[in-house]
Amino acid sequence: MKGKMLTKQTNQKIFSILTASLVILYTNAFQYNVDLSKRLASYSLVSYCSHNRLQDWSCGEACQRVEPLKDLIIYTNQNDSSYMMGYDQQENAISIIVKGTNPWCIDDWESDLTTEKIDYPKCESCQVHKVFYQTLLDMQEQLKKDFLKIRSQHPQSKIYATGQSLGGALATLIVPEIYLLNGKKPIDAFYTFGSPRVGNLQFSFWYTSKSYFSKISARVTSNKDIVAQLPPRSFPFLYMHIGHEVFYKNFSNLHEFIMCEIPEDQECSNQYTLDFSMKDHGSYFGWNWAFDIFTC
Template sequence: MKTQQIIFLLLSSFILNISSFQYDVEMAEKLSAYSLASYCSNSNLLNWSCGKTCKRVEPLIDVKTFENKNEIFYLIGYSQKEDAIVIATRGTLPWSIYNWLTDLSISKVDYQNCKKCQVHQGFYKAFQSIIDSLKIEFNNLRNQYQNSKIYITGHSLGGALATLLVPEIYKLNNNMPVDAFITQGSPRVGNQQFSNWFAENNNFSKMSARITLNKDPVVQLPAFSFPFSFKHIGNEIFYRDPSIKQEYTKCLKPEDQNCSSGVYFATSVIDHQSYFGFGWGSELLFCRRFINKNNKETLT
């Protein structure tokens, strides 16, 4: 009898770990498309006219963008079809030296929102450079669309920024969870205590997913091993093939060997630019172009 009870408990625990967080493929693909759109030029985003990239998802209205001198960027707007405020924090621009230095820094700083929490110094500095502006724009849209849903997303460095942003929007939303928080190819953001704190607060979201893809090297950084000791947050969705949207592995706990942490020799930059089969590299270049008054395309 005891053996049967033990087996039952083990099976129950296994089932709980597999099914204890929601994942919606269509929502994930939609927010990934908004993440990609955040790489486009300001002028194209304000009119939602960034070609294929903008046509992939519902247009946003009342769009606001912000970019500081170090090329840290976000977009925020309202989707009428979704009745949702959408926030997308941009990832690393390939030609941005500052962004690369931000990504490669490995120092930690204290994070005041939770006990003994520390986060990546470069990510946190980048986050602090946009949060004041973002709070203002969010409150403006929240006052205008008071009952709307809230979606937060970001790719690469943008995923790290989105992770730091979610607790702040949670507080601005009267300590109510946002409706969806989904990142693609995010690096590790904080230490063990930070990861635990996120789990304790159910990732501050009704639906959350940290999407990873095959041999994407960015999700392996900064290192988990000592002396670096960074740790991912949980709710991971791991894909082997970017084009097969319905085949993935769910890992509730961070650093699960069944997902990206179990991948060795993760060195594929192509995987980092292939989430949901989008052409992140080629589309980035195209959607940053606009036609000037002389009918010439210019890269912005």
């Protein structure tokens, strides 16, 4: 018991020291574009819809909120993890949208709830969620082919990446890959919605040191969203969000939010430690995500 307590205290001390160091990296205020955020959230919701309906953009209210993507590519692997990418003519941007947690899919929820980490090779001492990383590896080769194809079709366009729930976590891992495929140039925007934590503190530190591989980024959270609190931050799990959090108490006014530059800020979603909500996870931008997904 004494040995275990020592391990816990040592880990917590290291965690505190590294957290203090992490704050140093957050010196410049970040930007948040409400209209772009809503637009990318719309595409995130659309990504749950069936392939047939996506091809002709006939997926009900979800598709009615946003224009069809040109040159649409849809990929699904054998584990039903998927993404879509296409050209957004209004924004002159290639948009990469990763499908999130299906509300009634047990396997998706098991992915969110597991806590095992695996070494992440891009940075020293970094570890990330094992299932998230293995999912990235499963889609990595096809992602590369699809991105290079659409990039050749629209070489001067901007690049956006997004995803909700599990899709936000996978988008977090995909963005460094797109950064490399883009000639080590930052993408133009990276927004997630209700994303779970992806990696350990060292991963968060590294991601921040690389400026999120994006010119603008935001991790949007909704009040007591339970998924934003997973996997746990506490010992022995020691997961840590990346920063640039935009916290909505509710979506009655899209211009009322709190911007938290550092991860796990007590002013944003980390203010909640026990009182969580599934409803908040499915109500981003005031939409009923479960209903829209079921009907699309």
